[in-house]
Amino acid sequence: MKKTPRIAIMGAGVAGLACAYELEKMGVSPDIFEMAKQTGSRGFNHTLGWINLMYRPVQDPVIHLKEKYGLNLRAMEEIRRVNFYTANNSATLEGKLGYIFLSGPDERAITSQLKAHIETEIQYESITNFRELARDYDHVVVATGTPEIPKLCGIWNTDISGYVRGATVKGNFDPKTVGMWMEKAYSQSGYGYFVPWNDRKGSLILNMLEVGEYGAKLCWDKFIDSLGWDVEYEEFYETPHNIGHISKHQLGNLYFVGLAGGFIDPLFAFGSIECLASGAAAAQSIIKGKDFTELTHMWLRRNQQLLMMRRYVDKFRDEDFDRAFEVVKTPGFRSLVTRTNINIIYLLSKMTNTFASKKVDRVLY
Numbered sequence: 591m592k593k594t595p596r597i598a599i600m601g602a603g604v605a606g607l608a609c610a611y612e613l614e615k616m617g618v619s620p621d622i623f624e625m626a627k628q629t630g631s632r633g634f635n636h637t638l639g640w641i642n643l644m645y646r647p648v649q650d651p652v653i654h655l656k657e658k659y660g661l662n663l664r665a666m667e668e669i670r671r672v673n674f675y676t677a678n679n680s681a682t683l684e685g686k687l688g689y690i691f692l693s694g695p696d697e698r699a700i701t702s703q704l705k706a707h708i709e710t711e712i713q714y715e716s717i718t719n720f721r722e723l724a725r726d727y728d729h730v731v732v733a734t735g736t737p738e739i740p741k742l743c744g745i746w747n748t749d750i751s752g753y754v755r756g757a758t759v760k761g762n763f764d765p766k767t768v769g770m771w772m773e774k775a776y777s778q779s780g781y782g783y784f785v786p787w788n789d790r791k792g793s794l795i796l797n798m799l800e801v802g803e804y805g806a807k808l809c810w811d812k813f814i815d816s817l818g819w820d821v822e823y824e825e826f827y828e829t830p831h832n833i834g835h836i837s838k839h840q841l842g843n844l845y846f847v848g849l850a851g852g853f854i855d856p857l858f859a860f861g862s863i864e865c866l867a868s869g870a871a872a873a874q875s876i877i878k879g880k881d882f883t884e885l886t887h888m889w890l891r892r893n894q895q896l897l898m899m900r901r902y903v904d905k906f907r908d909e910d911f912d913r914a915f916e917v918v919k920t921p922g923f924r925s926l927v928t929r930t931n932i933n934i935i936y937l938l939s940k941m942t943n944t945f946a947s948k949k950v951d952r953v954l955y
Contacts (some may be wrong), residue, residue, distance in 0.1 A: 591777045594618060595728040597876060600720060602629050602712045604862055605848030606733030607704040608869035612659070614708055616877045621727075623716040630701040632735075634827040635694035636756060636793040637785035639669055639768045642688045644860050647888070651863050652689055659870055663703050665689035666787065670766040674915050677908040681918035690768075690785055691862070700862060720850075724843055729876050733869060740836050740850055748834040749856045749897055752780060753806040755828040756795035761821035765789045772911045778813040779904045781858070794823075797831065797859060799904075818904045833859060835893065840882050845872040853889060857896040857903065864889040 597613060599606045602624035613620050626632045640651050648654045669688040674927075675679045690700045705712070720739050723730045732739050740746035763786045771782040778799045786792035796813050798806050806828065814823075829887045835852035839845065847853065847868040854861035862888075871885035883890070917923050 595876065595946050596726075597621070597729045597731065598623065598718075598723045598727040599731045599733055600702070600718060600723065600739075601733035601735055601848070601850075602626075602705070603733060603848060604700060604704065604864070605733045605735075605851075605853070605865040605869035606731065606944060607701060607708060608659070608661075608866040609731050609733060609847060609873045610708045610710050610869075611661070611704065611874035612870040613662070613877065615708060616873065618873075618877060619710050620731075622710055622712045623718045623723075625717060627714055628695055629705050629712065630693070630695040630699050632695045634756070634825070635692065635696045635699070636691050636758070636795065636827075637666065637787055638691045638700075638862065639672075639783070639785045640665075640689045640691060640770075640862065641669065641672070641860070642686075644855070647864050648863070655863070655866065659866070661699065661704070661707060661866075663691070664698075665691055666698070667765050669768050671764070671768070673769045674769065674918060675769070675771045675773075676911040677775075679912040681698045681915040683918065683924060684877055684944070685924075690765075690787075692787070693862075704866075716795050720804050720844065721947050727843070729843050729845065731847060731872050731876075732850045732867070733848045735849050735893075736833060737832055737850060740846055740852075743841055743844070745838045745841065746834055747836065747845075748832055749900065750799060750831075750833040750859070752797060752799045752831045752833075752859075753801050753803065754795060754797055754826070754831045755810040755826070756792065756793060757823045757827070758825040759784075759794050759819070759821045759823055760791050761819065763789055763792050771813070771816075773816070774906075774908050774911075776809040776816065779900075779906060782813050831859065835897070839886070845875065845882060847872050852893065853886070855893055855896045856900045864892075942950070 597620040599620050599622045600620055610620050610622055642652055645651050655663060672683045672687055737746050745851045765786045765788050769784040780797040780799045782796040784792055784794045796810055798809050833854045833856050836846055839851055848865040851865040851868050853868045868886050871882055874880050875882040
């Protein structure tokens with residue numbers, strides 16, 4: 591009789607819980623270690639916009655998760671409109687564009703929904719050492735949501751060093767409309783965004799590149815001043831936010847998933863779907879002997895394409911953002927986004943490579 595492997599999962603975030611769920615479906619109960627007191631409690635409650643466009647060739651991420659992994663995740667709302675703003679331009683996309691989910695310790699959040707799918711008990715407030723776990727377990731899945739362990743292993747490469755500030759705001763909002771702002775004065779080549787919780791509350795967040803805590807505060811103040819919103823601000827939060835890729839996704843009996851495995855996109859820092867997929871792939875690799883890199887090839891390839899675009903956007907000036915969103919206004923672009931399943935990320939990366947090859951450094955993993 592084949593021995594059931596002993597598996598440890600470091601982290602009870604999206605990737606770690608997806609791995610646990612996939613393992614349980616194959617008859618294996620892992621040990622899950624989480625440093626925080628509860629699921630999602632290291633983060634802050636805020637809304638996420640799952641924009642379908644960013645997950646191509648997956649057309650609908652919610653349907654994809656249900657069909658591929660058997661996960662039924664409940665969105666707070668559908669996204670029907672996205673308003674884009676640059677220094678001197680604006681554009682709007684309308685249609686069935688995606689979903690709004692909650693992230694953080696709230697019981698409605700993604701991690702809480704994933705936790706409801708598994709039976710394995712999570713060991714909270716557990717401070718573990720990956721070297722000791724690698725010695726004591728047959729396999730260790732690193733799903734810590736941070737780059738520290740891959741850095742110690744010498745396999746981490748930082749692509750974006752940034753800072754995030756945000757707040758919960760109260761006012762009057764369209765619950766199906768998301769906003770996105772791109773202006774060098776307050777975000778460099780990053781962006782600000784607003785995603786509603788409902789018609790009275792939402793999350794306003796600014797992703798900034800290459801600034802520290804003090805610079806982030808100045809950028810945040812400029813962002814708020816530029817909006818001029820008559821709203822009530824509460825529950826402020828901030829955190830450094832570093833995104834990168836790794837040279838090896840499997841090192842001995844260690845598997846690296848989620849942010850620790852480089853499964854956050856380097857352009858807009860989206861990551862829920864690919865982090866979840868990476869956790870499930872690690873489980874299939876361990877139990878079924880499948881190649882982990884092949885299982886996650888679609889997401890790794892996508893992030894390579896997005897990293898090429900990121901290097902181009904890093905060189906943008908405000909007038910470049912203005913011109914870029916003229917494309918969003920064209921009927922052809924709107925049709926590609928709302929009526930087809932064409933992988934527009936691939937097309938845009940090819941255009942970047944073709945028309946801006948002298949401006950953009952070649953990016954290879």
